[in-house]
Amino acid sequence: MESLAADLRTMVRTPLHDNHVAAMRRLGIEQHLKAGDYLVRAGDPLDTFHYLLDGEIEAVNPRTGDRYGEATLGPTQFFGEISFLSGGKNLMSARAVRDTTLLCVPRQDMLDLMSQIPEMSDIIITVYAARRRRQIESDDASLTLIGGEVSREIRQIATFAGRNRIPYRELTLGEHEAEAIAHQCHIGEAQPAVIFGKKDAIENPTPAKVAERLGLLMEVEDGAVFDTLIVGGGPAGVAAGVYAGAEGLSAIVAEDQTIGGQAGTSSRIENYMGFPTGISGADLVWRGEVQAMKFGTRFAVPRRACALRKEDNGIFCVTFDDDSEICARSIIVATGVQYRRLPIDRIEEFEGHGIYYAATDIEARYCKDQDVVVIGGGNSAGQAAMFLSRTARHVHLLVRGPSLATSMSDYLSSRLEADPAITIHYNTEMRALHGDDTLEAITIRDKASGQDWRLKTGAVFVMVGAAPNTGWMENLVKLDDKGFVCTGEAIGKPSGYETSEPGIFAVGDVRAGSVKRVASAVGEGSVVISKVWEYIDSQG
Numbered sequence: 007m008e009s010l011a012a013d014l015r016t017m018v019r020t021p022l023h024d025n026h027v028a029a030m031r032r033l034g035i036e037q038h039l040k041a042g043d044y045l046v047r048a049g050d051p052l053d054t055f056h057y058l059l060d061g062e063i064e065a066v067n068p069r070t071g072d073r074y075g076e077a078t079l080g081p082t083q084f085f086g087e088i089s090f091l092s093g094g095k096n097l098m099s100a101r102a103v104r105d106t107t108l109l110c111v112p113r114q115d116m117l118d119l120m121s122q123i124p125e126m127s128d129i130i131i132t133v134y135a136a137r138r139r140r141q142i143e144s145d146d147a148s149l150t151l152i153g154g155e156v157s158r159e160i161r162q163i164a165t166f167a168g169r170n171r172i173p174y175r176e177l178t179l180g181e182h183e184a185e186a187i188a189h190q191c192h193i194g195e196a197q198p199a200v201i202f203g204k205k206d207a208i209e210n211p212t213p214a215k216v217a218e219r220l221g222l223l224m225e226v227e228d229g230a231v232f233d234t235l236i237v238g239g240g241p242a243g244v245a246a247g248v249y250a251g252a253e254g255l256s257a258i259v260a261e262d263q264t265i266g267g268q269a270g271t272s273s274r275i276e277n278y279m280g281f282p283t284g285i286s287g288a289d290l291v292w293r294g295e296v297q298a299m300k301f302g303t304r305f306a307v308p309r310r311a312c313a314l315r316k317e318d319n320g321i322f323c324v325t326f327d328d329d330s331e332i333c334a335r336s337i338i339v340a341t342g343v344q345y346r347r348l349p350i351d352r353i354e355e356f357e358g359h360g361i362y363y364a365a366t367d368i369e370a371r372y373c374k375d376q377d378v379v380v381i382g383g384g385n386s387a388g389q390a391a392m393f394l395s396r397t398a399r400h401v402h403l404l405v406r407g408p409s410l411a412t413s414m415s416d417y418l419s420s421r422l423e424a425d426p427a428i429t430i431h432y433n434t435e436m437r438a439l440h441g442d443d444t445l446e447a448i449t450i451r452d453k454a455s456g457q458d459w460r461l462k463t464g465a466v467f468v469m470v471g472a473a474p475n476t477g478w479m480e481n482l483v484k485l486d487d488k489g490f491v492c493t494g495e496a497i498g499k500p501s502g503y504e505t506s507e508p509g510i511f512a513v514g515d516v517r518a519g520s521v522k523r524v525a526s527a528v529g530e531g532s533v534v535i536s537k538v539w540e541y542i543d544s545q546g
Contacts, residue, residue, distance in 0.1 A: 401428045406435055483507050
């Protein structure tokens, strides 16, 4: 299966060309370091591109103070990571091994240069992406999560970090290292916590606070007006971000949870063109995010849209759950859908402690060697069942209907039926949840016979229904009776992506009548930009 980037250990590296370096010299300055001097420290803003002219630099793990990895950087190489594109913060420190001279270029100047020289951009981004893969796959991250086995909040942060491809590592409360870290951070006994570096404990941690600490919570300048604000960071929203940036529009993507949307919860997508061996939804959309940032599109995560208004001058302003506001000349609604919460007593109580709405590596580690339940009859449910069967003792797939023929791709249903680790229960539904602090068992009903039976399980994956997140804009945009955005012919508009309000467009699963597939969402996000351009041009 494809990964998010090349393997840093085996990839053939292409150095920057002499003309690239000459172009950087016109914009940058030389910096000289003595052996042992720090170039940057973890947590510093990624505001400079560092190219080595002479000497040697090592990446330093801020948690241990030791060299990260086995290799160092020498002349013709450069220090940095993928968050340089978005203006995040350094996850690693850098230190001179011996006397060193670097060429230092301000971030915005370097981004402008990369946009003018695509070959240069490709070399830098390939290395940055490979470094991020290396950080994720190693167990030596700067961000440490403690106590996910008992804390719902820590699990939420793990989900946020994992699906946004932020490197992190986990410790259980009983581990000696967790106790040592608690002592270093002066937090008493080992308890659920989020630590950046060696002893920087994030107080009352949330995904938003982690994002802020890592420089991901994009601050928008007062009075800034973008050409387009894309609300939603799934395949449709990220595709719109790629094409908006490529076409010269100033664009920002706001996402309330994690880049990837519902597609990001798919452990393996096999029917997306160009990936014959499959790719996870999170890796696919992360690649798109990097591509969009390459073209200058900005991302703000996590921010949930709460309200929309239109100013007298025609500018649209969206208010988010942190009371921030982003204004733009046009809006692209790409908020997709989310799985519905089943109407069962106590289900909210167990969310994150036995009830899950995604099946990725993060969730799978909490139900290893257990019987697990997947509820749903669509492709996402089928992919989840196949993925979980690798680590679970057994997977029970609950399907409300009599077959999978009308809701699931044939290749997937055939695999499910042939897998001895998976049992498909047709005409079946979950009726009740049992347990104290965590889920211990569920009651299942066979609708054909009316018989109830009890299944011992600590993990249920709910993947049914599709509820759009559109309440924040219903004062301006017409919705259908299910809350989906009405577009195109249904409201007398020539374009299939125009809404009832000029300047607001809708793409992907949130659009009434859309085809619920990743490929179609990407297509809609790509195509809509021509209509956005037409609208902005018509406004003068």
